[in-house]
Amino acid sequence: MKYVEIYTDGACKGNPGPGGWGAILRYNNVEKEISGGVAQTTNNRMELMAVVNALSLLKEPCKVTLYSDSQYIINALTRGWARKWQSNNWMRNKTEKTLNSDLWDLLLELCDTHEVEPIWVRGHSGNPDNERCDRLAVQEAIRFAS
Secondary structure: OEEEEEEEEEEEOOOOEEEEEEEEEEEOOEEEEEEEEEEEEOHHHHHHHHHHHHHHOOOOOEEEEEEEOOHHHHHHHHOOHHHHHHHOOOEOOOOOEOOOHHHHHHHHHHHHHOEEEEEEOOOOOOOHHHHHHHHHHHHHHHHHHO
16 A cells, blocks of 8 residues: 555634635655635634545555644544444434534545544644645635635
């Protein structure tokens, strides 16, 4: 299996508000930056979009180390929350629907294809790749705020 490192981040100007996401994919010595955004969204949705878009670019099953500063993403994957929500028909509990279930569904499908190891990194703490992803996401949020 090929080994790929992925860094991701999402940003929102207001929450909800204009948002953006950014990701860096690294395979061997090759890097690819991707980004996007929407006019009206939430920060958590942008965090998910970054991960889904990055994993969707992989053309074959890969071993992936996924770095994110989103505890929402990392905890939902490592603690099994997302799988539990899925098995409960996208309900967090008896009365609350899971937010962003469309993106969680895509992400879990991608995690079934790839061996994904999610790792939390502290945001805005000097990690160069996390900072680059943050800049990409913020640029997109600003672009969609105009």
